[in-house]
Amino acid sequence: MLSSIYLTGSSIDPGELSQAHKSDWRTLAITRLMNHGLKVTNPLEIPWTETEFNFDEAIDLAGSSDQRVRRALGLIDQSDAILANLERPSYGTAMEIFYAYRSGKHVTVFGSSPLNPWVATHSQARFNDIDLALRHIIGNQPRSAPVDWAIHYENQLSERYEQMPPYGEPDYKFFGGDLPILVIAPHATAYFREGEFQEQESFTGSMAVLLNRRTACHALTSNYCLVADPCVYADTPFKTAIKDLVKAGNIGLILMILGSGQQTPGLQIDHCGPTRDYDFEQRLRLKLGALEEIAPVKLAKSQEELDRETGPLSRFIAEELAVPLVTVKLSKRYRMPRLQSMLFSRATDLLAQFVLESSSYLNSRLY
Template identity: 25%
Template sequence: MHILSLIEQYELQFSNNNYFGDIGVDPSYSIVEGSLPVLVSAPHAINHFREHAVKPADMYTGSLALLLQKLTNCYCIYSNSFSKEDPNYILGGEYKAALRALVKEHRIQFVIDLHGASKLREFDIDLGTLYGTSIRENNLNDVIGIFNNNGITNVRQNHTFSASHPGTITSYCAKELLVQSIQIEINRNYRNPNAFDLFQKTIHSLEQIIKLLGGV
């Protein structure tokens, strides 16, 4: 099946009920296991609740995570149902507990947390690294180099989203689980199936990043 068709097929489970996902499903996350010691996370694949308000989904981050799992056989965790827990903001929670279990049981070496930014942002990609403390410098340089080699050159670091809030997935993994982690904010222009040439650059970049970090 063509990648675009797969993406659209995967996205259906997230766009269900106007991006509230499969309402009432427990737990409100899903896991796909693999063999590569890299975990891709998509906590905002559906609408999420933060500070007494519903925030819209980071569209196509969930389907991108699933596609990357299929392409690389990495591990994957993503939100599948609306809940009052925003996994990338609250301290603790069931999503992070499941993530912890995955990291410990399967000796995950890297966690990549995918997010979506508005097309109005000044960057194509913003890498949140807690200002350089969540991932080794050589690995970060490799990540940036892969994006650049695939034609994504406006890659910032901690420009708008540093992931330094203690409730973020990246902060939790780096500080509590002591595993290298990075938050990747993807401009809407680079996760839009209607601009597939740009979306494909994102897919190829992330696939190569996962394989490199996973030792393939």
């Protein structure tokens, strides 16, 4: 799993740079860190050239101020560490340092001495120049333990379990990747079905995002309370997002992660969609069989129950989008990383292996 570094701090006005060095510190950091195999999150789009630049026009990828703050916090949550430039202190940089440190992230700062006591208290590494700061990060490769990362991510998500999305924001969240596989968790938050409130299937979203971090697959999870269950209803933003992703990208397999209740303990696996010489269901069954004996979903519930719970979305993916779909249902015991960390880790490891092996097969068919 690649270390992910979030960059924060003001950019340098090119007018202040020497003629021999025309790059912003972010460009330098991105180049150095990525050359050493780290993933970099740069929350700013800075539209400038060597001859024309207006720092005030540097904009975040989101829209309004509230959206920018929420997006920044979300990006920090997904990162393992942050690198902060303190040459031009700002309220935003200070708040991001504070939030990251309190969230258990590794905070590295660089700037002129002496540093403010608040910065010194809320950072693990402090340097006078960017070169030393980058050497420190490259040498230490800070990573969050997968279980700790999942718990922290779920803590943040739990604040939105029963919250409707703010105006203008979707009720889902997409995490881009490089592999031709999309992992979805449509019940990561609470949702409504037939007018009845349904509780979230906890840690299914965290597991999907963790697979994105570990394998570079795509991931799509619910991010706020859903007014309509995307597994059942035809026109939902979540379902539309799946359609758009399949049409826009090279998606050769969709893995849906759901939770199961106490009445259906253990693991269940099902498959639908185009058949190929590579049996995705059987390979996942063999993979997860290391945990316990697995019964097909169809043996655990009647066809009527299956159609009511996930049938419409499954048929849409398999028939209209013509993409193979593998569904795995995890009982609560595999979704309790605080109490059953080994089971959570093992299940995630095996799913990651399945994703990587399936990706190798799909890529071999394309090239």
